Amino acid sequence: MEYQYIKNPTTIENRSFEIITEELGEKNNRFDEKTGKVVKRVIHTTADFQYADLMEFHPKAIEMGITALKEGCNIYADTQMVYSGINKKRLSGLGGYVCNFVHDPEVAKEAKVRGITRSMISIEKAMADESIRIYAIGNAPTALFNLIEMINEGMQKPNLVIGVPVGFVGAVESKEALTKLEVPYIVTRGRKGGSGVAAAIVNALLYMI
Amino acid sequence: MEYQYIKNPTTIENRSFEIITEELGEKNNRFDEKTGKVVKRVIHTTADFQYADLMEFHPKAIEMGITALKEGCNIYADTQMVYSGINKKRLSGLGGYVCNFVHDPEVAKEAKVRGITRSMISIEKAMADESIRIYAIGNAPTALFNLIEMINEGMQKPNLVIGVPVGFVGAVESKEALTKLEVPYIVTRGRKGGSGVAAAIVNALLYMI
Numbered sequence: 001m002e003y004q005y006i007k008n009p010t011t012i013e014n015r016s017f018e019i020i021t022e023e024l025g026e027k028n029n030r031f032d033e034k035t036g037k038v039v040k041r042v043i044h045t046t047a048d049f050q051y052a053d054l055m056e057f058h059p060k061a062i063e064m065g066i067t068a069l070k071e072g073c074n075i076y077a078d079t080q081m082v083y084s085g086i087n088k089k090r091l092s093g094l095g096g097y098v099c100n101f102v103h104d105p106e107v108a109k110e111a112k113v114r115g116i117t118r119s120m121i122s123i124e125k126a127m128a129d130e131s132i133r134i135y136a137i138g139n140a141p142t143a144l145f146n147l148i149e150m151i152n153e154g155m156q157k158p159n160l161v162i163g164v165p166v167g168f169v170g171a172v173e174s175k176e177a178l179t180k181l182e183v184p185y186i187v188t189r190g191r192k193g194g195s196g197v198a199a200a201i202v203n204a205l206l207y208m209i
Numbered sequence: 210m211e212y213q214y215i216k217n218p219t220t221i222e223n224r225s226f227e228i229i230t231e232e233l234g235e236k237n238n239r240f241d242e243k244t245g246k247v248v249k250r251v252i253h254t255t256a257d258f259q260y261a262d263l264m265e266f267h268p269k270a271i272e273m274g275i276t277a278l279k280e281g282c283n284i285y286a287d288t289q290m291v292y293s294g295i296n297k298k299r300l301s302g303l304g305g306y307v308c309n310f311v312h313d314p315e316v317a318k319e320a321k322v323r324g325i326t327r328s329m330i331s332i333e334k335a336m337a338d339e340s341i342r343i344y345a346i347g348n349a350p351t352a353l354f355n356l357i358e359m360i361n362e363g364m365q366k367p368n369l370v371i372g373v374p375v376g377f378v379g380a381v382e383s384k385e386a387l388t389k390l391e392v393p394y395i396v397t398r399g400r401k402g403g404s405g406v407a408a409a410i411v412n413a414l415l416y417m418i
Contacts, residue, residue: 005350005354005378005383006378007351008324009351012376015378016377019377045403046375047375047377047380047401047402081404081405081408084289085289085290115216116217120216142214142215148212149211149212167221168225169215171256174212174214190256192256194256194405195294
C-alpha cells in the first residue's frame with residue numbers, strides 16, 4: 001500500500017502555518033505581526049490552539065530579544081531538550097550559542113549536597129556569565145524562581161526571559177512572579193508550556209532576523 | 210523578596226502525580242495500572258489532560274516494549290529532542306542506547322538530492338539495523354509514514370512503535386495508518402503529540418522496569 005502525503009519539508013511547514021492562521025480566525029487580530037509569528041510557531045509545535053489565549057508578552061520582549069540575538073548573545077536553556085530544539089545553526093550565524101549546565105557533573109554534586117535541584121545550581125552558574133542575555137526556561141519552575149530571585153538581588157538583568165515551565169507544582173506561580181519583574185518576558189499563563197514551547201519561541205525570534 | 214516553593218525534585222514529581230491522579234477522577238478507571246502510568250507521565254510532561262482521551266494502546270504495546278527494553282534493545286528517536294528527553298542512564302543500565310541520524314551529514318546530503326525529508330532517510334538507515342526494536346516518532350509524520358511503508362514491505366517488524374507526531378499536515382493520517390498495521394503501537398489520536406510526549410512514553414516504560 002502506497003500512502004499519499006506531502007514529503008517536502010518547506011511545503012509541510014508553509015501549509016501548517018496557513019492552517020494555523022485560518023483556524024485562529026479573529027484571534028489573529030490580537031497580535032501584531034511579530035507576536036503573531038511567535039504564537040503561531042508555538043501552536044505549530046504543540047498543535048494546541050489554547051496557546052493563543054495563554055501567551056503573554058512584555059511590550060519590549062520581542063524587540064529586546066531580537067536585538068540581543070543580533071548582537072551575538074548567548075542563550076541559557078534549562079534543559080537538554082530546550083538546547084536540542086533551538087536552531088543552533090541560525091544562532092551561531094549570529095555569533096551566539098546555547099548554554100546548559102544541568103548535566104555538568106559538578107552541578108549534580110552540588111545539587112546533592114545542598115538538597116536542591118540541579119537546574120537551580122545551573123542557573124546560578126549562568127547568571128555569573130554576562131554573555132548570556134536570554135534565558136529560556138521550559139521545564140523547571142525552580143530554575144525560574146531562582147532566576148527571579150537573583151534578578152531581584154541585583155545580579156545581571158537579562159534582555160529577555162522566556163518563562164514557560166510546564167507542570168503542576170510551582171509552574172503557575174513562577175510565571176506569575178516573572179511578570180511582576182522589571183524585565184522583558186514571554187510567558188505561557190497557567191500550567192502549560194514545556195521544552196518544545198521554549199525552543200519554538202527562541203526559533204521564532206531567530207527566523208525574524 | 211523570598212518566594213516559597215518546593216525545591217526537592219522527588220517531592221515535586223510525587224506531588225505532581227498526586228494532582229494528576231486527583232484531577233483525572235473517573236478517567237483513572239479507563240486505564241490498567243501500566244497504561245495509566247504512561248498516560249499520567251504524558252500529562253505530567255504537557256500539563257494537558259486531553260491526552261487521557263487521545264492516547265491509544267495496542268493491547269500488547271506495553272508488554273512488548275518492556276520486554277525489548279529488558280533485553281537491551283536500542284531505540285530510534287526521530288529528532289534530537291526525543292533523544293534528549295529519553296532517560297539514557299536508565300536505558301544504558303539495561304544495555305540499550307538511543308539512535309538518531311537526522312543530523313548525520315550524509316543523511317542531509319541524500320535528503321537534498323532526493324528532495325524528501327532528512328527524517329525519512331534517517332528512518333531507512335534505522336530499519337537496516339536489527340538491534341533497533343523500538344521506534345519513537347514524536348515529530349515527523351513523514352518518518353512515521355516511511356516506517357509504516359517499510360514494515361508493509363516486509364522489512365523488520367519493530368517490537369513497539371510509539372507514533373506521536375504532532376502537527377497539521379499528515380500527523381493525523383500517519384497515526385491512523387499505524388493503528389491499522391499488525392504491530393504493537395502507542396499513539397496519540399489527532400494533531401497533538403510531539404517530542405516531549407514521545408520521550409515521556411519511553412521513560413514511563415523505563416521506570417516500570
